[in-house]
Amino acid sequence: MTDLTAQAEQIAHFSAVLLRGAVTAVEITLGALLVAILSGLLVALVKSSRSRLARAVADVYIEVFRGIPPLAQLFIIYFGLTYVGVELSSITAAIVGLGLNGGAVLGEVFLSGVAALHYGQREAALAVGLTPLKSMRFIILPQALRITLPPLTNYAINLLKETSIVAAIAAPEIMFYARNLTTETFQTATIYLLAAILYFMLCFPLNRLASRLERARAAWR
């Protein structure tokens, strides 16, 4: 019996430590999501430009971030840049690295969101006298947002899961604490299972939300 309570106490201790990591994971996710949305909008804007050169630059950005693992990107930003005198904290490096990486993903999401709208929408908006900016603001964007919301939610889920890799640059998130706990106690199975459950509890509701949004979009179209 005392054995059992000792075990329960240990699990409670593990959970408390991992929860601290979850807070950092969510912070990094939110920060990186903001960077990703901003850089994604920029990529989409540049890619729909009329200049060939600008479009090529956006393509290079997308292909480079798509082809290189986020872990390599993080290492370049965190360890590599110290070589040229830029030192970032591990959390900043994580937000910048994952965020810029997400810009390539969301750039394509935003583009296909705008492309999915019939061009007659814009023409009609211009014909009734809206300025190009206003037609974007009141006609195109609200509809495009509805189309892009499901993939955006999916991206946010992937991002939350991807924050697990920033343990490699010692940002104190869930996997970082899990690894620390295992070196203290050697309870690998329990600790990694708890970490997996914690991620599941964070991601599962978001996954449900994403499929609801998906269905809502399908019904609307």
Added chain:
Amino acid sequence: MIEFLSVYAEHWSAWWPQILPAVGVTLGLTAGAYALSVLLGLGLAVGRLSRVRPVRWFASAYVEVARSVPALAILFLVYFGLVPLGLTLDAFTAGVVGLALCHGAYMGEVFRGGLEALHKGQREAALAVGMTPRDAFRFILLPQATRIVLPPALNMLIVLLRDTSLCYFITTPELMLTARDLTSTYFLPLHLYVLAGAIYFAIAFPLSLATRRISRRMSRGLRQSV
């Protein structure tokens, strides 16, 4: 820039004997995990469309769980978590199994999407002309679904290539871990990680171009057949 590149010229002969086998490991992880995840994905897709309720339930539960847990946590569970149960896998096998367990779920969704996109009449017509359900699947549904599925399935190859870098954490001697090891000897993090990134890119970019080409071709064919 010249100065930056000259570092590579200087160290290349010392680096490549370690980098080259690491690229081999990365490619091996990608190929092994891809093959396994295709098998798992097919099983899950068929399971989710099965008429037997527990099978359906199990397949969708698996997909939901695997999609909500990071690949890294799955890798740790496979590599470290099974040891207390007496199951010790080497780092390469654990990498292949862990990545496949994770990506099989995504692959299953891709395959299911392909099967569900087919009109019901296809199956009904095949059964009406006297094919067994199995033959209908094998000769009518599967070939058509393949065309819908191929572009996203190829795309998964690129995603998987990226994710092999996660095996760094479980000490599989792949590209990232090798770059890391070399860094601790040569103290040239920027050069080594940029090199690693460039190698990943050199593998992924042709794949990406091929995927785009094939997607375009496939969608052209589909539009004609509608």
